[in-house]
Amino acid sequence: MTAMTIPAQIPTGDRADEIQVYDLHKSFGDVEVLKGISLTVRTGEVVCVIGPSGSGKSTLLRCVNMLEEPTAGRIFIINEEITDPDADVDAIRTMMGMVFQSFNLFPHLTVLQNCTIGPTAVKKVPKAEAEATALKYLDEVGLKHRADAFPAQLSGGQQQRVAIARALTMNVEMVLFDEPTSALDPELVGDVLDVMRRLAEIGMTMMVVTHEMAFAREVADRVIFMDGGVIVEEGHPDQVIGNPQHERTRTFLNRVLHPTHVHTGEEDAAYAARHAAELGSGPEASGELPDPALRTDNPGRSRL
Amino acid sequence: MTTTTQAGTVGRPKKLSPRKRAQRIRLVQYAILLVVVVLLILNVDGRQVQSVFFRTDLIQVTLTSGLPRALLNTVLYTFGAFVFGLTLGTLLALMRLSQVAPYRWIASIYIEFFRGVPALIVLLAFGLLSVAFPGLRFPLDPYGTVWTALGMVSAAYMAETIRAGILAVPKGQVEAARALGMPSGMAMRRIVLPQAFRIITPPLTNELILLTKDSSLVYVLGLTASAFELTKFGRDISNSNGNLTPLVIAGFCYLIITLPLTFLVRRMEAKAKKAR
Numbered sequence: 197m198t199a200m201t202i203p204a205q206i207p208t209g210d211r212a213d214e215i216q217v218y219d220l221h222k223s224f225g226d227v228e229v230l231k232g233i234s235l236t237v238r239t240g241e242v243v244c245v246i247g248p249s250g251s252g253k254s255t256l257l258r259c260v261n262m263l264e265e266p267t268a269g270r271i272f273i274i275n276e277e278i279t280d281p282d283a284d285v286d287a288i289r290t291m292m293g294m295v296f297q298s299f300n301l302f303p304h305l306t307v308l309q310n311c312t313i314g315p316t317a318v319k320k321v322p323k324a325e326a327e328a329t330a331l332k333y334l335d336e337v338g339l340k341h342r343a344d345a346f347p348a349q350l351s352g353g354q355q356q357r358v359a360i361a362r363a364l365t366m367n368v369e370m371v372l373f374d375e376p377t378s379a380l381d382p383e384l385v386g387d388v389l390d391v392m393r394r395l396a397e398i399g400m401t402m403m404v405v406t407h408e409m410a411f412a413r414e415v416a417d418r419v420i421f422m423d424g425g426v427i428v429e430e431g432h433p434d435q436v437i438g439n440p441q442h443e444r445t446r447t448f449l450n451r452v453l454h455p456t457h458v459h460t461g462e463e464d465a466a467y468a469a470r471h472a473a474e475l476g477s478g479p480e481a482s483g484e485l486p487d488p489a490l491r492t493d494n495p496g497r498s499r500l
Numbered sequence: 501m502t503t504t505t506q507a508g509t510v511g512r513p514k515k516l517s518p519r520k521r522a523q524r525i526r527l528v529q530y531a532i533l534l535v536v537v538v539l540l541i542l543n544v545d546g547r548q549v550q551s552v553f554f555r556t557d558l559i560q561v562t563l564t565s566g567l568p569r570a571l572l573n574t575v576l577y578t579f580g581a582f583v584f585g586l587t588l589g590t591l592l593a594l595m596r597l598s599q600v601a602p603y604r605w606i607a608s609i610y611i612e613f614f615r616g617v618p619a620l621i622v623l624l625a626f627g628l629l630s631v632a633f634p635g636l637r638f639p640l641d642p643y644g645t646v647w648t649a650l651g652m653v654s655a656a657y658m659a660e661t662i663r664a665g666i667l668a669v670p671k672g673q674v675e676a677a678r679a680l681g682m683p684s685g686m687a688m689r690r691i692v693l694p695q696a697f698r699i700i701t702p703p704l705t706n707e708l709i710l711l712t713k714d715s716s717l718v719y720v721l722g723l724t725a726s727a728f729e730l731t732k733f734g735r736d737i738s739n740s741n742g743n744l745t746p747l748v749i750a751g752f753c754y755l756i757i758t759l760p761l762t763f764l765v766r767r768m769e770a771k772a773k774k775a776r
């Protein structure tokens with residue numbers, strides 16, 4: 197129902213709205229994957245998109261920067277319509293970074309070159325200036341000392357942090373994250389989330405598809421729960437994650453936070469443990485959690 | 501473990517174990533090799549072989565009567581044709597992958613045609629072009645003619661290799677590049693092609709080796725002596741002396757070119773593995 201409260205009329209003209217999506221539909225062949233999505237992300241806001249696998253989260257994110265062409269609907273990025281057939285999509289894309297689940301660093305370029313190729317090739321920033329910017333952001337993600345390494349020489353967590361630095365070196369207004377930690381070994385997830393948390397703190401506009409409920413709960417200003425190509429529930433994280441109103445949301449959260457086959461494999465167990473731990477250390481751990489057993493504090497993950 | 505083995509041996513006492521059998525087969529192979537070598541040594545007249553294939557005075561003559569020039573020509577013909585083929589091959593590969601259907605058709609027809617026709621025919625045709633169209637001259641003749649003819653043939657082969665290389669680059673690479681705001685052409689040039697060429701360096705070097713040998717077809721163009729490449733050069737001296745030595749030397753010269761290329765590929769492959 198919350199989705200209905202989003203204004204249905206076209207642009208507000210408000211500079212504070214960085215991403216505006218109006219009645220977005222996307223079909224692959226006969227299959228409609230997005231069935232009318234409307235949302236707004238305001239400047240400095242962190243919006244986490246959660247939902248079961250296949251619900252269309254990635255497709256939504258990819259439509260926002262036109263990696264997928266919407267079937268219908270309109271999308272505005274800082275009041276420029278990226279879905280306009282006459283829009284300069286490439287120019288609009290330079291304003292938003294994208295971080296992929298599988299990192300997608302350029303393997304033939306060094307870490308530093310990965311960061312500078314966008315600014316120098318696309319925005320014609322002088323090389324020295326781009327390198328200075330890149331090193332600044334690499335420093336911030338803790339990888340300045342690996343600037344001359346090749347991506348293959350880095351761990352997954354390090355690669356993902358480079359990918360974030362690569363996006364930031366473009367001096368973007370906003371960053372889209374598509375499950376940035378899903379491909380990582382559990383022990384590497386924390387470093388990437390730390391970087392994202394700091395990014396949120398300095399006021400970056402972020403749209404984050406994630407399964408990290410503790411992160412969403414702590415960092416997000418708003419959480420959107422998607423299922424079957426529609427927004428089912430949307431609102432403050434304490435509400436959507438802590439006190440979900442819809443049965444579908446509850447079912448989903450139950451499954452993510454409390455996998456039923458914990459006993460079937462170590463991986464599942466580790467996954468469950470991680471989420472349990474993260475949730476337990478969240479700031480609002482006393483809210484109505486789907487399972488009270490998850491509220492145990494875990495000092496090992498306290499930095500989350 | 502032990503019990504199983506014992507049971508096996510006990511059950512079939514006369515059969516050899518697989519390891520014993522392999523050993524015995526190897527032994528037989530060594531024996532055959534030994535017999536062949538001994539027969540060769542006993543039956544072949546070493547001095548005659550030497551005088552036919554390695555006659556000292558002819559080696560002298562061959563080395564001093566323009567071999568460096570012939571070697572240089574072989575390299576020049578090959579390298580020029582390779583550059584031509586690589587450029588045209590890349591263009592054809594991109595056409596094969598184009599959204600525009602007619603481009604795909606043209607590229608396909610080209611590729612099928614030049615892969616199905618002997619390189620010799622193409623070279624002959626190009627040699628006759630200047631006769632058929634008086635006034636038509638390739639720049640740097642005969643080099644221009646050879647580069648174009650051999651380049652056009654090898655482009656057809658390289659196009660398929662390059663296309664496969666482009667397709668082998670993960671889709672996420674283009675997406676990451678486009679997400680940075682790169683137009684598709686730039687993403688292809690800066691991100692996809694460098695990775696594609698890294699992937700296909702071994703088959704492309706193979707193509708370079710094949711081209712080196714194909715350059716021996718150039719003799720059909722009826723060249724002046726200064727444009728002779730290794731094969732034509734060696735053959736002429738061999739003919740006039742009724743001896744194989746000059747041809748053998750020419751053959752070794754090809755190895756001087758092709759063997760280092762093979763080693764180079766190995767090294768590049770090792771390096772690429774590290775960077776990937």
Ligand SMILES: Nc1ncnc2c1ncn2[C@@H]1O[C@H](COP(=O)(O)OP(=O)(O)O)[C@@H](O)[C@H]1O
Nearest residue numbers: 224225229247248249250251252253254255256
């Ligand atoms: N390129 C594509 N072609 C066809 N179907 C696709 C494509 N991309 C995604 N889909 C389908 O769209 C649905 C939603 O996918 P996706 O957006 O990746 O979901 P999520 O990210 O929420 O897991 C899935 O059923 C998926 O199979």
Ligand SMILES: [Mg+2]
Nearest residue numbers: 253254255375
């Ligand atoms: Mg996804």
